[in-house]
Amino acid sequence: MVTVSGAISVVLGTLVGAALVFFSDPGLGRGWRINRIFRIDQVLSAIVNVGRSLPFLVLMVAIIPLTRFLVGTSIGTQAAICLLYTSPSPRDRTRSRMPSSA
Numbered sequence: 001m002v003t004v005s006g007a008i009s010v011v012l013g014t015l016v017g018a019a020l021v022f023f024s025d026p027g028l029g030r031g032w033r034i035n036r037i038f039r040i041d042q043v044l045s046a047i048v049n050v051g052r053s054l055p056f057l058v059l060m061v062a063i064i065p066l067t068r069f070l071v072g073t074s075i076g077t078q079a080a081i082c083l084l085y086t087s088p089s090p091r092d093r094t095r096s097r098m099p100s101s102a
Contacts, residue, residue, distance in 0.1 A: 020044050059083075 022028050023041035035041060060083055064074045071078040 016044060016048065020048070 023035050067079045067082045068074050071082050073079055
């Protein structure tokens, strides 16, 4: 199951990425009439941006019980701080490339 979904993701990601490059490049497909009418590059870019935020939204919903346990609420600044602290980010100072951890 994971192999099938991974293969589908690779194929669709490659096609969408190639279409983004093709339709955004002025020398390739940007001047095409269909792109000027439907703005394919902007539509694909919006779809990709929405898709990139989905894993964070899934994490946000999955962590609501933990947030309520730790800070007593699932909305507001304290809940957002809890979510941002537990989100995937580099924590090991020896392996992190973040300038603040140097």
